[in-house]
Amino acid sequence: MLIIELICDVHLKLLKSWNGPGGGKDGVRDLINLVIDLLAFPFVALQNAPGMPSATASVSSGFLLNLGISGGRICIEDRGTLKAIEDDMGKYIKVLLEVGLPGVLLRCLEHIELRDCGKLVAFIAKMVNQGHRPLAVQFVGKGLLDPNRMRRLLNCSSPKEVILDVLNIISDLARMDKAFYEYINGARILDTLKDFLTNEDSNIRAKACSALGNMCRHSPYFYNSLARCHIIDPLIDRCTDPDRRTRKFACFAIGNAAYHNDLLYEELRRAIPPLAALLVSTDEDKTKANAAGALSNLVRNSNKLSEDIVSEGAMQALLKLVADCSVLALDPSRKEAINESPLKIALFSLGKMCSHLPCLQFLRSSELFSVIGRLHQSQEPTIANYASIIVRKVSDA
Template sequence: MIDHRSLVVELVRKGLLNPILMKSLLDDSSPTQVKVKALKIVTGLAEMDKEFYELIDGADILQQLKAFLTHDDPEVRAWTCTAIGYMCMRSSYFYSLLAKHNISSLLVDLLFDKDVFPRVCAVFAIGHMTLFSEYFYEDLRRCIHQLAKLLLSPGMHNITKRNVAACLNNLSKHSDKLSEDMISKGAMEALLKVVTDYSVVALDPNRIDDVKESPLQRTLEALATMCKHQPCRQFIRSSHVYPAIGELRD
């Protein structure tokens, strides 16, 4: 139904986001799949248009979202992260509310989750929470080392690696507050390792399709953003990978 805006608007007008209804769907007594589908509704509305942000806010579900980030079921944890990510995708509307409920700290914890699905969705959420400002930079400082590890994880899908690179990009975009951490906690080294690993493919004209699927472009974008800050710029220039970046440019 999310693909049909007029129908969605009608459903919302009829009370789809009514606080009493949403609380009952997300209540502890609801079956897990009901919770998941309710989270998917919030996700779809937030993805569709920022005009729904105020209505999602009015549904008064932030306390339940916070609780779901530590839910026993990994699917609930994952879809909660996804919903939060889309709630931050189009504007900073929810920043202060998320901060009030200490959501950022719980998302960082999920980067260490034993299940892959919540981990990758936490990356997605953190990436979107840093799109518009440095509001959460201090809270997210401790996630940098783990993001670096995820970027180099051999079992991690390229889509997730692209999201990790985009996340590191956003954590550098709005200020230099985290620049020293990007160096000392291994994020820049990890990004440069990705350049090394994927540049061979990128320089092979017969493997152009493989390049499109790789995290190389997002990685280079992150490094370019970091180059705005002098310590990061110097780190790249002194790296043995620097010549490979020149080859890619050519």
């Protein structure tokens, strides 16, 4: 409580009005940042622990914190301290909730300039990013997603690291639970996300795609809004983005936009050619898996797009991908490699397409169909099962 009181409204207002050393706007900023360095120490230490995703592997939540806090070195220099942090993290979070830290941090945003709030927003993002649901719930309950606050933080004049962390917050909340969808909708950010899809910074484009994908993860709650805001077209364009990560997350978002029903199928029709092209590109396997999954979802809920799936070369691309991956699948010594390949998703997608006559007829006549028959002998049970399902559907037709 004593530490939290250092950044409470009363103290910050007094400090801001004081002209002495450590006072004024700079003093408020420095005090807030020092308190954050202290309180964020355990979160940074845990994120850098062995087995956790690297804090610098990508533009991860709270990037500024990872640069400036010694907690990142704890996992290397003092394993005993790290173990203590891991054991007591639940208690620590309980204390932070009891003293109302989320609400205090949100009020701190009102006391500092936008250009100075990078570390504060980074700390909020890190607490949400590490999946501590009670903290996320209290942040949202205290107005984290207030539309005026979101408008300020996502403004074009906001520092890039702040924009990225706010996009991370939205994405992580959306991924965590569909219960947050209502609050995300209330933040009124869809037009901003649409603009970010064409931002000059590739990291912002990628994060916008990821956020939209997670906003469609659990339900079709946002489908009508996506149509109303005309977001689908610029999202499809990101499948041919010059940035690899943006392409990967665009495929992910398109797949989720097609998963729950066929409401957006007509708008998504234009996505079929770029998704098919990615399957036979040099992109990473995760992007190919996302593209294959998206194509599967475009036939999941109706046959509206089944003829386009054939005519635009999507089935041919899927079969080519399966053929390219089949050597690994039939080699028992390469089991680990096949688990990382997009083969399973490609076979699953072809199995879904077999439910529609145009796709089934194309598959039966393709010279690559024999590859699927051979995959029935794969030592990997999921691959063998998916191959068997496709062969059976074709044989029964």
